[in-house]
Amino acid sequence: MTALRILLLIFLIICAVAVSFSKRLLVSIIIYMAFSLIMSILWMILESPDLAITEAAVGAGVTSILFFVMLKKIQSIQMDPDQEDES
Amino acid sequence: MSRPNPSYEGSRRQKFMQWLKGEYDPSEGKLETTEPDTSLFTDSEYHEIHLYLRNEYADNEEHFRRGVRKHLTRIQKLYRLMAVITAIFMTVLLLWAVSYEPSYGDPNAPENNEVATRYIEHGLAETGAINIVAGMILDYRAFDTFGESCVLFVALCCVLILLRVDADEEAGSHAREAMFDRHFEPKNDIILQRMCRVLVPAIVIFGIYVVLNGHLSPGGGFSGGAIIGTGLILYLTAFGFANTERFMTEKVARLFSVAALTFYCFAKSYSFYTGANHLPSVISTGTPGAILSAGLIVYLNICVGIVVACTMYSFYVLFRKGGY
Numbered sequence: 001m002t003a004l005r006i007l008l009l010i011f012l013i014i015c016a017v018a019v020s021f022s023k024r025l026l027v028s029i030i031i032y033m034a035f036s037l038i039m040s041i042l043w044m045i046l047e048s049p050d051l052a053i054t055e056a057a058v059g060a061g062v063t064s065i066l067f068f069v070m071l072k073k074i075q076s077i078q079m080d081p082d083q084e085d086e087s
Numbered sequence: 088m089s090r091p092n093p094s095y096e097g098s099r100r101q102k103f104m105q106w107l108k109g110e111y112d113p114s115e116g117k118l119e120t121t122e123p124d125t126s127l128f129t130d131s132e133y134h135e136i137h138l139y140l141r142n143e144y145a146d147n148e149e150h151f152r153r154g155v156r157k158h159l160t161r162i163q164k165l166y167r168l169m170a171v172i173t174a175i176f177m178t179v180l181l182l183w184a185v186s187y188e189p190s191y192g193d194p195n196a197p198e199n200n201e202v203a204t205r206y207i208e209h210g211l212a213e214t215g216a217i218n219i220v221a222g223m224i225l226d227y228r229a230f231d232t233f234g235e236s237c238v239l240f241v242a243l244c245c246v247l248i249l250l251r252v253d254a255d256e257e258a259g260s261h262a263r264e265a266m267f268d269r270h271f272e273p274k275n276d277i278i279l280q281r282m283c284r285v286l287v288p289a290i291v292i293f294g295i296y297v298v299l300n301g302h303l304s305p306g307g308g309f310s311g312g313a314i315i316g317t318g319l320i321l322y323l324t325a326f327g328f329a330n331t332e333r334f335m336t337e338k339v340a341r342l343f344s345v346a347a348l349t350f351y352c353f354a355k356s357y358s359f360y361t362g363a364n365h366l367p368s369v370i371s372t373g374t375p376g377a378i379l380s381a382g383l384i385v386y387l388n389i390c391v392g393i394v395v396a397c398t399m400y401s402f403y404v405l406f407r408k409g410g411y
Binding site: 048049050052053054057058061062065066069070072073 | 220297305306307309310313314316317320399402403406407
């Protein structure tokens with residue numbers, strides 16, 4: 001259990017650093033989603049399932065979706081299939 | 088009531104209101120202004136002056152741009168340096184603060200005071216909720232939770248003000264938003280729709296379960312409401328607005344939110360009134376473990392769940408289309 005916890009904490013730090021180093025906003029949001037999911041597993045390990053459910057629903061679900069919609073609003077997501085394959 | 092005040096005409100207040108509306112300019116006729124004298128130059132001279140000024144302006148602009156670029160690079164370097172310094176400072180500060188925290192499970196930690204002890208020892212008997220967290224947030228500290236629900240409602244109102252596209256704002260605005268929205272929407276994606284047909288009922292039922300079992304198992308109004316809202320958003324993404332607007336419109340969301348908040352307010356007022364005056368309450372705590380136990384907590388959980396679900400769904404719709 002301790003090994004899993006340390007592994008998750010390392011993932012958490014990697015996610016937090018990777019968000020600030022990713023150039024594309026879409027990638028940042030997906031990393032943020034991963035951060036929230038890892039965080040919700042960590043809440044589960046820390047014996048607070050209330051927080052785990054809320055983190056999974058709000059952090060990984062609703063907030064990320066709102067970020068996606070906002071990116072679409074400012075036309076930051078490229079929907080052209082030719083451009084999608086790049087980078 | 089509606090008779091105009093005779094001293095209102097020409098008063099400071101009237102002038103102020105006119106100035107506010109832009110009808111009255113206090114500096115009009117008081118500032119010295121001169122019309123350009125046309126008799127001094129001929130047309131060709133004017134042309135020359137114009138050319139000269141334009142060249143001069145272009146030179147200046149080139150100069151200005153170069154200066155701005157230099158300035159900007161300097162500011163960007165400074166900005167990066169300051170960002171790094173701030174980040175390092177905050178990291179050191181936070182780590183320093185964490186090193187003063189009591190260790191995990193320390194019995195002498197400041198949070199292990201008589202309040203926590205009371206919640207754990209008497210929580211079940213006083214609130215009837217097996218989930219002590221639910222008993223805490225919806226019974227001992229119900230006023231906090233009411234404030235949180237109101238904050239969500241106020242946030243929804245702010246998003247409404249910012250993002251709503253009004254009918255009278257601009258003629259083509261609504262149509263343009265809708266067209267722009269259609270451009271990105273998955274157009275009847277068969278994989279998404281089939282998956283949604285399986286997933287959405289499960290998600291919504293799980294959300295309802297989390298809300299209704301808030302006093303028995305982990306979860307509660309906020310988490311359950313968020314789950315239901317996410318399910319609705321998934322349904323909307325798969326099947327489009329035409330399907331969701333059959334049951335979920337702005338009117339419905341507003342009605343449910345306001346009704347839930349009002350019920351919460353009245354229910355909690357009653358419970359505070361009876362509790363503060365040591366009056367017997369008609370709401371019993373029931374047998375712990377039953378679904379209809381724990382007094383008001385079930386109903387308050389349902390209220391919070393409704394408010395949260397409506398808010399999440401409305402956020403998504405407003406961000407996406409700017410109105411229902």
